[in-house]
Amino acid sequence: MLSPEEKKEIEAEFPLYPTKQAVCIDALKIVQRHRGWVPDEAVRDVAALLDMAPDELDGIATFYNRIFRRPVGRHVILLCDSVSCWIMGYERMRAHLTERLGIGLGQTTADHRFTFLPNVCLGACDRAPVMMMDEDLHADLTKERIDAILEECQ
Ligand code: FES
Known part of the structure; x- marks a missing residue:
């Protein structure tokens, strides 16, 4: 479940982009800023918010090596x-x-x-x-x- 803060910050990006899907990298960065990494359930929740398939968003998340899909240190x-x-x-x-x-x-x-x-x-x-x-x-x-x-x- 995305926190209210995460959801609010992601939705605040919508007016800045032509489509919801275009927010995907920023949305993943927002989740990572809050949690330190991006767990599977967050990928699913962000995908739902952006009207994307979870697999599509996961492909983007794993392509960018600055998006961490496992817990990392401080x-x-x-x-x-x-x-x-x-x-x-x-x-x-x-x-x-x-x-x-x-x-x-x-x-x-x-x-x-x-x-x-x-x-x-x-x-x-x-x-x-x-x-x-x-x-x-x-x-x-x-x-x-x-x-x-x-x-x-x-
Ligand atoms: S080879 Fe380009 S910064 Fe290391």
């Missing part, structure tokens, strides 16, 4: 594994993050503080290696820079 780390970052030290950064966090790619720390995920090119290839922490892009990564970024996140 902070989500997206480490770029595309070509420029591979060349410029991806393996060293991945190994350092794995060591610091005690988890591998696709996992969440036991305290739910961090989720560590792979990601395709983040669009800052000239400053590789690159990762995102939540909404912030971090480029020219080094082990020391990663340590400082992790320290800032509670």
Whole structure:
């Protein structure tokens, strides 16, 4: 069941788009902002609100890698594994993050503080290696820079 706040925020988007279906990405982001991720029942409820088939909306939700279909930690780390970052030290950064966090790619720390995920090119290839922490892009990564970024996140 969508909360009254979620429903209100989604419906507030309707006048901004030509069709209800066009609101789908924003609607998923609204649910994720409230819950931290987008569970199956929310996909069904959002689909009903937007007059879409649940499978159609689920296809969109799973296509976008910033829409989380499983629970994630308070902070989500997206480490770029595309070509420029591979060349410029991806393996060293991945190994350092794995060591610091005690988890591998696709996992969440036991305290739910961090989720560590792979990601395709983040669009800052000239400053590789690159990762995102939540909404912030971090480029020219080094082990020391990663340590400082992790320290800032509670
Ligand atoms: S290859 Fe990593 S940001 Fe483009």
